[in-house]
Amino acid sequence: MRIVIVGYGPGGVAAAYAARMLAPESEVTVLTEERIQSHRRPGISLALEFPESTNLFIPEWSTDSLSKRKIDVIRGVSVVGGDVRSRFLDVVDSKGRSNRAEFDRLILATGGKPVVPQIPGVNLPGVFTIQTLADTRRISESLKSASPVVIVGAGFSGLETAERLRNLGKEVHLVVRSRVLRRLLEEPMSRELVARMPRDIHLHTKSPQSVAGKDHVTGLVTEDETINAGAVMFMTGVVPSVSLAQKLGLAVGPLGGVLVDTKMESSVPGVYAVGDCAEMKDTLTGKPILMPVGSAAARAGRQAGASAAGKEKVYPDVFLRLQYDRLFGVDVVCAGHSSVSAADVGVETKVTYAEDPSESMKAALVTTKEGRLIGGQVLTSRMGSVIGYQILERIQSGVTLDEQPLLKPRHERAKELLETRLGPIG
Numbered sequence: 001m002r003i004v005i006v007g008y009g010p011g012g013v014a015a016a017y018a019a020r021m022l023a024p025e026s027e028v029t030v031l032t033e034e035r036i037q038s039h040r041r042p043g044i045s046l047a048l049e050f051p052e053s054t055n056l057f058i059p060e061w062s063t064d065s066l067s068k069r070k071i072d073v074i075r076g077v078s079v080v081g082g083d084v085r086s087r088f089l090d091v092v093d094s095k096g097r098s099n100r101a102e103f104d105r106l107i108l109a110t111g112g113k114p115v116v117p118q119i120p121g122v123n124l125p126g127v128f129t130i131q132t133l134a135d136t137r138r139i140s141e142s143l144k145s146a147s148p149v150v151i152v153g154a155g156f157s158g159l160e161t162a163e164r165l166r167n168l169g170k171e172v173h174l175v176v177r178s179r180v181l182r183r184l185l186e187e188p189m190s191r192e193l194v195a196r197m198p199r200d201i202h203l204h205t206k207s208p209q210s211v212a213g214k215d216h217v218t219g220l221v222t223e224d225e226t227i228n229a230g231a232v233m234f235m236t237g238v239v240p241s242v243s244l245a246q247k248l249g250l251a252v253g254p255l256g257g258v259l260v261d262t263k264m265e266s267s268v269p270g271v272y273a274v275g276d277c278a279e280m281k282d283t284l285t286g287k288p289i290l291m292p293v294g295s296a297a298a299r300a301g302r303q304a305g306a307s308a309a310g311k312e313k314v315y316p317d318v319f320l321r322l323q324y325d326r327l328f329g330v331d332v333v334c335a336g337h338s339s340v341s342a343a344d345v346g347v348e349t350k351v352t353y354a355e356d357p358s359e360s361m362k363a364a365l366v367t368t369k370e371g372r373l374i375g376g377q378v379l380t381s382r383m384g385s386v387i388g389y390q391i392l393e394r395i396q397s398g399v400t401l402d403e404q405p406l407l408k409p410r411h412e413r414a415k416e417l418l419e420t421r422l423g424p425i426g
């Protein structure tokens with residue numbers, strides 16, 4: 001059996017490993033436009049400060065590691081179309097030569113593309129988005145002489161970019177329409193993170209109206225001020241990249257991602273879609289949602305790889321969200337739903353807060369009205385990722401705050417804190 005995967009991000013790589021493991025006799029091939037090794041996108045702004053850093057490369061994702069497991073990675077090729085009924089793709093290489101890739105099972109992991117508000121001036125030189133390491137390296141050159149820099153958007157990528165540019169000595173302005181990490185953090189958690197943000201990152205709660213400049217960016221115009229800028233970066237999210245899926249005739253859902261079922265199978269049997277290009281399902285309600293999150297792409301990739309290998313297994317954790325980043329010396333962890341994302345799918349919530357000043361730790365635990373844990377957020381000086389996984393486990397096992405103590409952290413101070421707050425930990 002020939003399993004072809006388009007995309008070399010976390011979704012594509014996880015799909016390739018799962019397919020290889022579960023269908024040992026199959027041929028597994030990954031096709032990607034990228035010319036370099038696969039790399040993490042979270043933390044990609046590291047390359048603004050250290051363009052030659054190799055820290056973004058994950059050894060298990062390298063072409064060598066994959067080829068040792070008999071997974072072929074073909075870099076620098078674009079899949080431009082094909083025929084899913086006749087089971088082939090049209091592929092163009094970097095020299096413009098056309099080829100065909102035949103498959104029995106196909107997995108699309110084509111990611112997302114940055115979305116930029118359609119306001120005047122967004123096409124001026126000096127306006128940037130970041131999606132790949134190549135983008136970041138290119139921008140780092142252009143940014144050398146640019147200051148101040150305005151970053152629009154205060155999601156993880158906007159915040160980490162602000163921190164990196166500040167480290168480079170730039171005057172940084174962060175423009176956000178409502179609040180920092182609005183869909184991921186409760187309002188008091190958001191406020192706490194801002195309190196820990198360096199004072200010389202200038203936060204503007206404003207809505208961008210246009211980008212100023214004639215031949216080059218000179219500033220960002222908001223409703224009541226113009227912020228001077230030598231560069232403006234839009235870190236305002238992504239939309240699913242579905243042009244290939246549409247050419248292949250796959251159905252696209254109401255939110256603009258490829259429609260898939262719980263096995264990640266699209267409207268065409270034997271063709272799967274995962275990661276930022278696909279519509280995920282909300283864990284509580286089953287409603288379609290977009291979740292452009294690396295860990296979710298990897299889980300969905302593992303599911304698609306298993307499905308393409310002919311396995312009936314459906315993993316229960318595919319649609320869970322876990323995001324973790326270290327910002328301004330703080331571990332920021334968001335697992336499952338926030339009250340905002342839950343409200344978007346019509347679920348009412350209650351939020352319980354816990355605090356441990358000696359560890360600079362603040363946590364928000366999100367439950368349904370009935371008390372079932374559906375999300376947790378933590379700001380802490382250390383151990384964030386461990387705590388994040390522990391919360392995720394508890395969400396998965398459907399605990400309530402009354403029935404079962406919430407966390408069983410290895411971190412003893414956190415244990416004490418949570419015992420004080422929530423009762424003895426088993």
Ligand SMILES: Cc1cc2nc3c(=O)[nH]c(=O)nc-3n(C[C@H](O)[C@H](O)[C@H](O)COP(=O)(O)OP(=O)(O)OC[C@H]3O[C@@H](n4cnc5c(N)ncnc54)[C@H](O)[C@@H]3O)c2cc1C
Nearest residue numbers: 007008009010011033041042079110111275276292293294
């Ligand atoms: C700056 C930035 C910061 C981020 N920070 C975080 C974070 O802190 N936490 C988090 O969880 N997530 C974060 N993300 C999101 C996360 O990186 C994505 O959710 C994840 O990479 C999606 O994985 P994917 O496999 O779906 O697609 P991608 O990783 O986007 O990979 C898409 C792949 O498809 C290939 N491709 C697309 N079209 C074609 C074609 N026609 N032919 C051949 N190849 C094609 C591309 O070359 C690429 O290899 C961040 C993203 C960015 C850009």
